[in-house]
Amino acid sequence: MNVTTNVNTTLKKWKQTLWLLPVVILLAGTLPQSSxxxxxxxxxxKVRVGLFLDVGNTYSSIVPVVNVKSAGSLSVGQSKTGVVDSWLSIGNQASFGIDGYRVKVLETADFTTAAAGIKLLQSTSDKPIVFSASKNGGTVYQLYTGMYSSKAAATTGASRVASTVRSILNGQTPAVKGGFHLSAGSYATEAQANAGLATVSAAGLDGFVAITKSGGALAYNVWVGEEADAASLASIKSVAATSLPDITLTTVSSTQAVLIKRTNVTSSITSPSPIDHYMVSGTDVKMMLQGNDSGTQVTERSARTYRGDFEISNYNGQLAWINVLPxxxxxxxxxxxxxxxxxxxxxxxxxxxxxxxxxxxxxxxxxxxxxxxxxxxxxxxxxxxxxxxxxxxxxxxxxxxxxxxxxxxxxxxxxxxxxxxxxxxxxxxxxxxxxxxxxxxxxxxxxSQAALKNWYHVLLDNGKSGYVREDNVKLSGKKTSAGLDYMTVTAKNTNVRPLPVVQSNVSMVGQMNPGDQAVVLELLPESNSYQWIRGPFTSAQILATLKGKTTASLPSTITSIQVSQRGPSGRVTEIKVNGAVVKVKYPDVFRSALNSLPSTLFDVVNTANYVVVGSNNDQNEMPAAGTVILGASGQGTGSSSTVILNGDGVARVTEAGGFLFTGNGNGHGLxxxxxxxxxxxxxxxxxxxxxxxxxxxxxxxxx
Structure with missing residues (x-):
């Protein structure tokens, strides 16, 4: 059914069809033929909601670490085929990561050096994390970056990082690390494991407590090394055999489900603020952070609090954080x-x-x-x-x-x-x-616009045009020679805005005071999700957003944009730039291709060559017969800032070479x-x- 004629348009006198589209809730272009x-x-x-996940081009939201806290106690366990085997209570605050490829940037006994590394790296793609550890009888701070999807990516990252933090390396070389480990023994309690870890650390080796579960009982293991491949692990084993001659070292199985426990001190750069950190280790291992009635706050998701549990795993070399809840x-x-x-x-x-x-x-x-x-x-x-x-x-x-x-x-x-x-x-x-x-x-x-104010579109004496809200406007009772009203304002320093909506981050066109005079072009609703205005955009701005969105060859300068085809609802399905069709993968691409328009239910206004297709696909080019060009004084003009007045007295002002988009709706519209x-x-x-x-x-x- 063609519903075009049922839609009210604000530019009917211009034989334009105005509409717009709603917010996308589905990845563009993925709708199947059968829905x-x-x-x-x-x-x-249960539903599984991905908060942090890397599945390539479909979706990628990556963080190296997730910090959580709760008013109640949290617990963690292994998830197998939908069933969670609880392991241990972790209190009300902790951080989580994965035992993936990473770069150990440096190690220092001076926290300020580690903090300097955080500041140097935090705005780069190589995200920092700092752990504290005991070594050689003292505390050291170990700066890492990651995670990286592969050893090759980590190697490239190490080179990048070395350049970023070269001022604080002090002779150290960033090195790629990973999930190859040696076991130096297993203990029944964490305290016993920490004692064993002290022996490893005293020998100057990197060691960790690794928690496993077997036969219903937890085991606390002391692991040595964090290497990126078997050859590097063999080298560490040789060094450790000399440093720890009384300890038998065995290679850890990569299939074992493990929580490596470390101490995270990344949250503050003024002084160490330690929290327990758990790294999920093991091929295809999934751990579940079990929430409570108080909810779980996730710092990296704007500190929002969530119901339910969180599945933690290594997916595509990155931390996968899935909220699982009813x-x-x-x-x-x-x-x-x-x-x-x-x-x-x-x-x-x-x-x-x-x-x-x-x-x-x-x-x-x-x-x-x-x-x-x-x-x-x-x-x-x-x-x-x-x-x-x-x-x-x-x-x-x-x-x-x-x-x-x-x-x-x-x-x-x-x-x-x-x-x-x-x-x-x-x-x-x-x-x-x-x-x-x-x-x-x-x-x-x-x-959506029922409770909104109307705005006057006005032309100022300096030739600029903008918008003033109706509650700030007083009509003077005078008219231009073309019959357009003059107006003034009721308050000092009244803002004249570039669009009919309040935008705090956008510069004003100007200001008016009582007694100042402007020409009224039209009265229209505040720009909203039903009816909107965008632009005017320059040729350069449109060309920049068209790049990569079309297979068509683009001109060096755009002189005209023509809506050449519309679909059943009036949405744009084809446009021509300088008379040539702009080919896109599917019509909804036009929203992003034309400088992020709210929808494809739009019309284009440009002074140089204005052509539209109406609801019956009739083409009309403007300016047309009966068109009068007015300047700010109300007299005929050929200036760069002009008012186009058609035979029915409908006015539109545009900057020469600019493209104004008027439309309806917000989103894809489906x-x-x-x-x-x-x-x-x-x-x-x-x-x-x-x-x-x-x-x-x-x-x-x-x-």
Whole structure:
């Protein structure tokens, strides 16, 4: 169904179709042809959320260490086939890492030297961590960087690091380290192991306590060395045999599940602040940090607190940190991260069911390998307990287990922030998606601007244009020769902004005082997720963002941007630059390719050559007959900053060579519109009606 004619546009007089697209919650371009799969697994109680994980181009969020704390006691154990064997209590604070490839940068008895290394490295790609250890009867501080995905990557990193910290190396050479170790004995208690470790350290060797479990009992082992390969380990064994002639050294099996315990002093650069650090060691070993009712705070994730447990492993040579928790508790946060708790209950319920369906669908795939979803909008926004609210919890509980299905299979219920008046057809987004998604009218999207002020678009005496909010404006009663109103302001130093929205980090166009005069070009709503303005962008800015997004040959200068094709909802599916088609992998790429536009439901305004395709694909080039060019004085002009006034009295000002984008919506536009759901709920629709409006021929089922 073509819904273009049902969408209100702000530039109708210009024969432009204005819309925009919602927030992406799915990796662009990955939507399968069939967006429903397998029998719904509604009895699956757990969801696996990747917080830190490296799966290549699909998702990469890497840290060398994760620091945690809790109001209650935490414990850790080994995870096997979904069952956790608890090992030990670790108190309420600790840090975790993996026994992967790393670089030992230097060792020093002076903490200030180690702290200087932290400062030199912390802004680079080689992330620092400092451990303290006893050696030769004193305390030393060992500066490392990592982790690295391979020995080769670590070798390259060592060279980089040597250059970065050359001023503090004092003759030392950064060396690649890894997971090859020797065992110097096993003990029943940690105290006994520490005594054995003291012997190793007194000989000047690197040693650690390594915790294992066998036959239901923990063992505390003393390990020597941390080498990157077998040859280096053999060399260490030869040295250790001379230094420790009474100790039998054996090579540690790489398949053994181990927690290496060290002391992390990285958190403060003023003085050592030690916390216990655990390194997960062993091929394919997974450890589980078990949380408690107080939640677990993760420092490296903006110090957010999370429910559930955390699986810790080495995946692709990097630390993998997976939050494992009940689906419904996951949704308490997801729904709160996606929409406001103040919204109507039926909108919250619709979001809960859509989010649950999306997560269930992802559980059946392998996109994130060892995780079902990740915690960003690449999947769904998941920010821990801070996003929870009693109204959201009530909405999730009221729909517990409910999912959206088609043909008895859960659908990939993707959604976006605002459809801009019409949801997208799959052909307008990622070229596919099956028959779950069709373009439907979504006029309730306008709810996003219901409480917002209007703004006057004005042309100042100096030829610049900008926006002033309506509550600061007073019309003078005078008009230009072309019939446009003059205005002034009601307060001193009133800001004239580059876009109709308050932006604290953007420079003002200028300021006005009472009595100052400007020409009113138009009155329009505050830029928001339903209706927006971006730009004007220069040719250079557009060329910079187009690079890498298209296979087309780009010109040295852009003189025109033409919308040459639109899809069923009016979204842009093809553009021409200087008359040549710009080829992209799929239409949604245009959002990022054109300087991060909110959606592809847009029009382009440029003075040099303005061509658009209307809802019926008729092409019109502007300036056209009946067009008047005005300057700031209200008189005809040919200056670089001009007002284009068409035969119906609609005005638009642009800078010569600049490209202004006007549109509707925020995000890709496929599936449920969150603001549309809110608007429908405001008008009395229930959550099932909302879901069945946005997803084609579906059922709401509960397992």
């Amino acid at each position: 429903y799969a397998a029998t719904p697994s509604v009895d699956n109680e 689906m419904e508790e996951y949704l308490y946060s997801v729904v709160g991260g996606e929409v406001s708790a103040s919204w109507p209950a039926e909108a919250l319920k619709a979001q809960a069911v859509a989010a649950r369906s999306y997560a269930r669908f992802q559980e059946q795939g392998s996109k994130f390998k060892i995780a079902d979803v990740v915690d960003t909008t690449l999947s769904q926004a998941y920010n821990g307990v801070s996003a929870e609210d009693k109204r959201i919890i009530a909405a999730v509980d009221a729909t517990a287990g409910e999912i959206v299905t088609k043909n008895n299979k859960v659908i990939e219920a993707i959604f976006s922030a605002n459809s801009g008046g019409a949801s997208a057809d799959p052909s307008e987004v990622w070229n596919g998606g099956g028959d779950v998604f069709v373009s439907v009218v979504s006029k309730e999207d306008a709810a 599936g449920m519109s969150q603001w549309g759901a809110k608007g429908m709920a405001d008008k009395g629709s229930n959550y099932k009606q909302i879901l069945q409006h946005y997803y084609n021929n579906v059922q709401i089922t509960k397992g």
